[in-house]
Amino acid sequence: MKIQTKTALLFTVLTALLILLISFTTYYLVTRFASNDFLKRLELRVRVAAKLRFEQNKVSTATYQELRRQYLEVLPKEQEYLLTWDSVTGIIHPEVNSNLPQSFYRQIIAAKGQTVFIEKNKVHYAGILYRNEGRNYLVIKSAVNEFGNRLLSTLFRIKVIIFIVGVLLVFTAGIFFSRKTFQPVRQLISKVQDISAHNLHLRLEHKKGKDEMTELAHTFNTMLDRLQTAFETQNNFVSNASHELRTPLTTIMGEADIALKKARTNEEYRQSLQVILNEAMKLDHLTSSLLALAQSGFDGKKQRRTVVRMDELLLEVKHAVDELHPNNKVRLHFGELPPNEKQLSVEGNYHLLKLALTNIVMNACKYSNDRPVQLLLQVEKEKIRIGIVDEGIGIPSTELKYVFEPFYRASNTDRFEGHGVGLPLARNIIRLHEGELLIKSEEGKGTAVEITLHSQH
Numbered sequence: 001m002k003i004q005t006k007t008a009l010l011f012t013v014l015t016a017l018l019i020l021l022i023s024f025t026t027y028y029l030v031t032r033f034a035s036n037d038f039l040k041r042l043e044l045r046v047r048v049a050a051k052l053r054f055e056q057n058k059v060s061t062a063t064y065q066e067l068r069r070q071y072l073e074v075l076p077k078e079q080e081y082l083l084t085w086d087s088v089t090g091i092i093h094p095e096v097n098s099n100l101p102q103s104f105y106r107q108i109i110a111a112k113g114q115t116v117f118i119e120k121n122k123v124h125y126a127g128i129l130y131r132n133e134g135r136n137y138l139v140i141k142s143a144v145n146e147f148g149n150r151l152l153s154t155l156f157r158i159k160v161i162i163f164i165v166g167v168l169l170v171f172t173a174g175i176f177f178s179r180k181t182f183q184p185v186r187q188l189i190s191k192v193q194d195i196s197a198h199n200l201h202l203r204l205e206h207k208k209g210k211d212e213m214t215e216l217a218h219t220f221n222t223m224l225d226r227l228q229t230a231f232e233t234q235n236n237f238v239s240n241a242s243h244e245l246r247t248p249l250t251t252i253m254g255e256a257d258i259a260l261k262k263a264r265t266n267e268e269y270r271q272s273l274q275v276i277l278n279e280a281m282k283l284d285h286l287t288s289s290l291l292a293l294a295q296s297g298f299d300g301k302k303q304r305r306t307v308v309r310m311d312e313l314l315l316e317v318k319h320a321v322d323e324l325h326p327n328n329k330v331r332l333h334f335g336e337l338p339p340n341e342k343q344l345s346v347e348g349n350y351h352l353l354k355l356a357l358t359n360i361v362m363n364a365c366k367y368s369n370d371r372p373v374q375l376l377l378q379v380e381k382e383k384i385r386i387g388i389v390d391e392g393i394g395i396p397s398t399e400l401k402y403v404f405e406p407f408y409r410a411s412n413t414d415r416f417e418g419h420g421v422g423l424p425l426a427r428n429i430i431r432l433h434e435g436e437l438l439i440k441s442e443e444g445k446g447t448a449v450e451i452t453l454h455s456q457h
Contacts (some may be wrong), residue, residue, distance in 0.1 A: 304350075
């Protein structure tokens with residue numbers, strides 16, 4: 001069921017309940033009013049009847065008769081009963097109506113002149129106790145409230161008709177207004193369905209304002225921007241990866257083909273094999289980097305995490321760089337370390353953190369032509385800051401925003417060997433550890449990389 005239909009149904013149900021409540025209240029009040037009005041008229045008639053029957057003053061009696069004739073119309077099926085009650089024996093005679101319970105007579109006697117009412121088979125009875133010349137009489141009037149019954153029956157039918165018509169009108173209006181309300185949503189859905197992987201450049205139109213539809217369209221456009229960027233990045237990644245993988249493979253295949261075309265000396269075979277080995281090592285390094293880059297894109301929940309002391313990790317990074325590049329000039333600067341070991345520690349994957357820092361330090365050594373590289377460690381409250389500062393070739397300011405794209409290499413790095421995977425890999429690893437990696441660089445003066453991690457609480 002569509003939301004607009006659910007909205008219309010909910011609105012209809014609430015309105016129907018409100019109509020029922022109003023109708024029930026109105027019907028109840030009208031019923032009470034009609035009943036009380038009829039009983040008052042019946043009470044008036046029973047008292048007039050008593051006065052007329054037992055009044056000794058002829059003039060008064062004639063006056064009552066004239067008033068009743070002029071102003072008191074006869075009620076439907078109106079009847080009058082006069083009974084005598086012997087207070088000594090308690091006998092009431094005659095019994096004019098066997099349908100009336102004896103309790104009705106006793107209530108009349110106990111009321112001592114007050115009017116007592118009873119309803120039997122839709123016939124209303126009103127009775128009073130009247131004393132005259134030492135004798136007790138029960139004066140009873142009966143009538144049927146035909147007008148009230150017709151009024152209530154007509155009112156009930158009108159209420160039912162109004163309820164049915166009202167519910168239908170409300171449901172129709174609810175459907176109409178819900179369709180008008182959700183029309184922008186349907187248009188938005190139609191436009192979104194037209195967008196696919198082949199036309200991610202399309203965007204949703206949204207008017208100025210702060211309503212929900214404007215926010216929804218803006219959110220969709222923002223999501224489409226991210227999707228388009230992701231698709232373009234993926235296409236560039238595949239293209240660059242294919243190119244980077246094809247280069248060493250082409251070299252390997254070409255060298256093997258040349259070596260097999262004719263017989264060669266052992267030295268020539270050795271040179272060919274050496275070229276093949278070097279290119280195979282490059283290929284292995286590249287595939288390992290690509291694998292690490294892909295793995296660093298995971299959410300990190302399945303990565304094995306331990307408590308890592310960053311000062312000890314930096315010493316391990318320096319040792320690894322010394323083994324790979326013995327002539328490096330990396331200098332460690334720890335400054336003043338806090339006494340609390342937890343302030344120096346982070347919860348993370350030791351090998352991934354070491355891989356990220358080693359890549360950055362090796363880049364600093366490579367692009368600075370073995371000039372001094374500073375490896376800094378600083379602790380500020382709950383944050384650990386690691387700085388890698390070199391005096392190398394730097395990065396052109398216009399290209400700085402692209403350095404985290406896989407396989408991207410700055411325009412001034414042609415004479416340096418590399419694949420453009422190290423920095424994207426390092427940033428992904430730092431992000432896995434909920435950290436931040438920032439780069440500041442000036443061409444010809446050097447590059448400063450700052451990594452911020454949260455210490456163990």
